[in-house]
Amino acid sequence: MKKSKLFENIVHGIFLILGLITVGCVLLITVYLIISGIPAIREIGLFKFLFGKEWASTAAEPKYGILPFILTSVYGTAGAILIGVPMGFFTAVYLSKAANKRVRSLIEAAVNLLAGIPSVVYGLVGMLVLVPAIREIFNVPDGASLLAAMIVLAIMILPNIIKVSVTALDAVPKEYEDASLALGATPTETFFKVSVPAAKSGIAAAVVLGVGRGIGEAMAVMMVAGNVANMPSLFESVRFLTTAVASEMAYSSPGSLQRNALFSIALVLFLFIMLINATLNFFLKRDKEK
């Protein structure tokens, strides 16, 4: 009896440690980012840092303005959502409500596979296929642009949107739909007027999840966006918040203002992601309360 109690205690202890490791990591990253992100903002000035239009970290007279990165990240993600959400949403409605079993399992397998492709592969395909294609189609000097990044991001967030939306749509009680059909609504009317409104919190969560994935992606974007710190424009080379950190981190020397400014960019990005997570929690909570 005593022995089994000791065993229980040990197991509980191990679980507790594992849980605490996660909490510890989050705390460590948050504290570290804040501590290392604040000095550069102080030195540069919050307003100059956030709203400065020029970034030239290695120039003789360095300029640290990250407005181009912030706007690029916002526009890029918005563009990806604009392309990706309608596609993902209709696919989810089709899969959940209209598709027969075989088609559904086939498409779901493809979606899962898409979710598993590493981002560097998206980047590589984008670089070798998408970028030259944009150059040819739109007759611009070079295809590495905000548009290319938007398209790559749109494809990358598709699996998230589809999977979460399908789950939400599947959870709509069958009685709702049966009642609607019994009242004489066509199946299509039922899907869009009954099922979708009933699942709207879940679908909203899917969109927010997509935004989170899009704004945090670095590798694929770095390979197709051109990485020049221009103000965003559809066919211009642009640099995202993530790529700004990733491309210069390796070469910046520790303790320099450049390295600190990169941490500050990471902090801004972190705040964005926190905001998105808070929104996501809001939707999920509202869903649960209903």
Added chain:
Amino acid sequence: MKKMIHLLTVTVLLLCVLTGCGGSKEAVATDGSTSMNKVIGALGEAFEADTGITVTYNATGSGAGIQAVQEGRCDIGLASRNLKDEEKAKGLEGTILAYDGIAIIVNPNNPVSDLNVGTIAKIFTGEIKNWKELGGNDAQIVLIGREAGSGTRYGFESITGTADKCDYRQELTSTGDVITTVASNPAAIGYASLASVKDTVKALTVGGVAASEATIKDGSYVVQRPFVLVTKTDAALSESAQKFYDYITSEAANRIISGAGVVPAN
């Protein structure tokens, strides 16, 4: 009591995690320039075959490599540029291992095949915008460069006198990406380590001189930079690191260095 046991277990396990690192013997750690991958790889292999001592290479970039040797995280730092005065002031010393030519590359379909340094500078600062002005096709010139801090970019910009003035269309993070991009865009021009240039792109002659071992060594091909071994002045190398250092700076290593596409310094 139960809480105490929990707390104790947590502390003990955390301590176990934190003390995981240990040293290994008989290995030489190098860290630095991504451009030196090929030459250090070849030298390391030959050295290991001769002596059985492993050589590790961490491709982080010149700045990071210099930093690593200064902080004692590696034995020999690798930089594809000469040390700056402020770095020498921190107690570091550089020895030139080899010279690397930086090739100016264009798409193979580009009819332009020779430029001089002045023209290259004008192209990269945006003064010349169309290939037509250089006798090429009527197409806007697309400038492909490397990210700020890259040894190749630093080398290129300091040789052509275009530091901070280049008007890049793309800033890519590796030599491979630059070559791929130039190979896929007929109006692109970029720069890359001569050792990495492949048939998918065309290397231009600069002022009529093609980049080759002979022209780099005699200095007639001007777009070139040193590969530097960085060590501390105030601390001796470990025994195995010293062996490796002597080995790669000896004349016997020259054949291997040339084999990697760069020109040995001695």
